[in-house]
Amino acid sequence: MSEALMSLTLVVVLIGSLALGVWVSIALFLTGLAGVLMFSSAPPLNVLATNIWSSSSEWSLAALPLFIWMGEILFRSRMSKDLFTGLAPWMRSMPGGLGHVGILASGIFAAVSGSSAATCATVAKVAVPELKARGYDESLVLGTIAGSGTLGLLIPPSIILIVYGVAAEQSIARLFIAGVLPGTLVIGLFMAYVALCSSTGRVVTPPKDPPMRFIDKLKASRTLIPVTILIIGVVGSIYTGLASPTDSAAVGVVLALLMSWFFGDLNWQTFKEGLVAATLSSSMIAFILAGSAFLTLAMGYSGLPATIATWITGMELSHVTFLAVLTVFFVLMGCFLDGISIVVLTTAVLLPAVQASGIDTIWFGIYLVLVVEMGQLTPPVGLNLFVLQGMTGRDIVFISKAAFPFFLMLMVAVALLAVFPDIALSLPEMMYGN
Template structure:
């Protein structure tokens, strides 16, 4: 039996397992076990045990459960309510008025949660009732919340950037810095779209709230100070070289607990719920990463990654064509798999090709996160759409149409970082110089 046929058996096993609804992590382990049997005479038990330990004992992974826990703590505090109240006085005078608050609140909450679903659910829970009560267009508001919820994947500390950094053996601190400007770019594009839509559809925009005195705006913005200090402490300590991502995650957890206690939201029940939720999410991601590491090992014996890299390299594609093809490929995967699964499944296979093409792996990490963001808005596995469907009862396809403009804006952002890669590279290069 040829190596090519054996490799096709591996790929077919993985696809069949996923199609049958097997957990992603278990599908990876099953495929890896078959690969070890076909391509290696190594003792399965010893290899599996060693691989499980090495894939889960990486020190960089310690930041993952800590950042998840930080987000879960804040999810159960009044921070989300304070975000809306603190931002609304400044945004009410813009075209589109308070419709911008969902985007700005998502951008800020993303910087402390690292999760797209948590960002989407939290902002929707707070902003949606207020905006509906004021008569804002429901399709615009829900589309904006679904789109801006994806910022939880991009703006640091991003869970998926940690996963990519470990899988690709890249600096997580530099990846965090690389995600800042693209995240702000997406915020700007979203707000620009809402402003333009509002000017073109004045009849669908409610009358602006009365203007507030400047001192009143400042007083109401006081509620933003704690969350701003938390973000500054976590991200600033990494940027200035005072702490590693893992150290800053631990600091973030402590500060989140202090903020929750200060606001009066910290109780034994909320502490326990946040810890359990963080443990479950972290265990799921760790299990997927362990399965992917085992599958990567078995695929290494088959030579499949090297053959794929050689095949793509032999096609003589320009970097632009390669990036375009990969974007289509990842958006397609995003219709069926979650972001973490996409990253751990493809990074080891595609990274040699990326490096061979001379593409910066830090830039590629941001590119990968951006196309994974698109998957959050595409049925049938668009996680943000599922979150909003559960909260509003709206049909999934109705929500998909509402989110379509923001999906297209993500494509525009992808084009911009491809044409101007400095958007991604400027902050990591400054950090490297430090």
């Protein structure tokens, strides 16, 4: 059997397993096992055991369960509601009014969560009832929360950036800081869209609330102090060099537990629920990563990544065409797979082609997260859409239509990132050099 035919067999095994509804991690292991059997004479079980151990013992992976646990603690505390209370006074006089609160709250919560689903669910739990009760257009409310919930993937500490950093062997600290400006850009685009819709009368927003004195706004903002302390403790410790991303995750968990206890939200029940939820999510991600590492090894035996890289570079596509093709590819994958699965499935195969095309791997990580964010808003497997459907009872078609404008805003962000790569690269270069 030729190498090309055997490589095609691997692709068929992987796609066939996913089509049959096999868990992503199991599909990866099965495909990797088939690859080892076809392309290597090594004992498959020995290779599997060694590979799982080496891929699972990466020290940087220790940050994953800690950041997930921190998000679960916050999800069960009053600090999520305090975000709304503290931000609302500053938004009341802007075009779109409190419609901006969900966006900013998502951005802030993303900085202490790292998970898109957790960000979306937490903000929706507080913002949707409040905004609907005040008369805000339901489509706009659900669209802003679905769209801005994706910020949990981009604004550090991002779980998916850790996954990419491990898979691509890139500095997680550099990736974290590279996500700051693009995340801010996405927030700005979302807020500009809400303001435009309100100013043009495209959506109905209630009359502006009476103006508040500056001192009253400051008093209302006191509820943001705990979250601010948490952000400084987590993100600040990384950027100042006081802690590695893994160490900062431990700092975040301790701070979140202390604050949750201080506000009376921490009890045995919430502690146990948060720990179990974090364990389940972490185990799922670790299992997918282990399967991905095993598949990567099998792909290496087959020579498929190098073949694809040679084929793509041989086409001599311009950067614009290459990125346009990749964007369409990732958006289509986002219709059927979750973000972490997309990253681990494609990184090993595409990275050689990306490097051969002269694209910076840190920049590519941010680009990849942005296009994966779009997948959180595309049916039938848009995770944020399902989160909002479960919380509001609205059908998936209504929520998809509400989220579509924010999907387009993410597309604009990708275009701006491609035209101005320094949006992602300037801060890492400033702090760490070339």
